[in-house]
Amino acid sequence: MLSSRTVAVFLLMTPLVPSVLAQRSESTASLLLRFDNEHDLAAKEHLLLTVTNKDAGAGPPLLRLAESTTNSDTRWMAMRGMATLRYTDCAPFLEASLKDSDALVRSNAARALGDLRIGNASTALLAMFAAEQDPAAIQQASAALQMLDIKAAVPLIREKLPVFTGQTREWLIGALGMLGSIRDVPLIAGYLDDDVSGMAATEAIRELAGVSFGPLSLSTNGGVNGYPPPETLAARAWWKSHKVEWPHCDDCHPKSSR
Numbered sequence: 001m002l003s004s005r006t007v008a009v010f011l012l013m014t015p016l017v018p019s020v021l022a023q024r025s026e027s028t029a030s031l032l033l034r035f036d037n038e039h040d041l042a043a044k045e046h047l048l049l050t051v052t053n054k055d056a057g058a059g060p061p062l063l064r065l066a067e068s069t070t071n072s073d074t075r076w077m078a079m080r081g082m083a084t085l086r087y088t089d090c091a092p093f094l095e096a097s098l099k100d101s102d103a104l105v106r107s108n109a110a111r112a113l114g115d116l117r118i119g120n121a122s123t124a125l126l127a128m129f130a131a132e133q134d135p136a137a138i139q140q141a142s143a144a145l146q147m148l149d150i151k152a153a154v155p156l157i158r159e160k161l162p163v164f165t166g167q168t169r170e171w172l173i174g175a176l177g178m179l180g181s182i183r184d185v186p187l188i189a190g191y192l193d194d195d196v197s198g199m200a201a202t203e204a205i206r207e208l209a210g211v212s213f214g215p216l217s218l219s220t221n222g223g224v225n226g227y228p229p230p231e232t233l234a235a236r237a238w239w240k241s242h243k244v245e246w247p248h249c250d251d252c253h254p255k256s257s258r
Helices: 004-013 016-025 028-037 041-054 059-068 072-084 088-097 103-115 119-131 135-147 151-160 166-179 182-189 198-209 230-242
Strands: none
Touching: 028 041, 028 059, 028 072, 041 072, 059 072, 059 088, 072 088, 072 103, 088 103, 088 119, 103 119, 103 135, 119 135, 119 151, 135 151, 135 166, 151 166, 151 182, 166 182, 166 198, 182 198, 182 230, 198 230
C-alpha cells in the first residue's frame, strides 16, 4: 500500500505531466512565438531551453526571429540559443549587433562570437571593445577576446584597467593574464592590494610569470576570515622582493609563447 506521503507527491506531480508532454510536442514555430512574447526572463529562458533541447536545427529560425523582433530581450537571448546550437551562420548578425544601442545585445553578441570561436570577427570585436563603456559588455567582450586569443586587444585592456573597478576590473585583469606578456606583471601587481581584484591579479601573475604562490605553510594564514587568501599574500610577498630589480626574475618561467 502506498503511504499517504507517496500519494500526495504523486498527486502533486500528475497535473504537470500533460503540460510537459504538450510542451515537448509543441512546434518550434509555436515555441518561438511564445518565447518572443514572454518577458519574464526566467520563463523566457525556459522556453529557449525547450527549443534548443528539442530541435537541433533551430538555429535558422532563431536567427530569423532575432533579426526581425522588436524585443531586445528576445534578440540577446536568441544569441545564447544560437551559440548553444553551435550555429555559426549567425556570425554576420552577431558582428552587426556589436554596434547595437542595447548593452545587453552587445554583451551577448560578443560572448556568442567567442563561444562560437568566430576568429574572423576579431576586427569587429576589437572596435566594439575599444568604444565600449558599459561594464557588463566590457566583461563579456573581454571573455570573448580571450576565447579568440586576440592579443591585439592588450593595449586596450591596459587602458581600461584603471578606468573600471570591481568585477569589471577582475575580468580585465583575467584577460590581460591570458593575452598579455610578462611585461604586464608590474601593472597587474599594482592591484594585488585591492580587496576585489587581488585574487584575479594573483592568478594573472601566476599565468604570465609561471610562479606558483601556494600552498603556503600553516603559519602563514590569510587575514580576517581567510581574506586575503594565502595565495594573494604570497604573491604580494613575491612582488615586494622582485619589484626593485624587475624585470630580473630568476624564478619566473613564462610560457614560451610569451
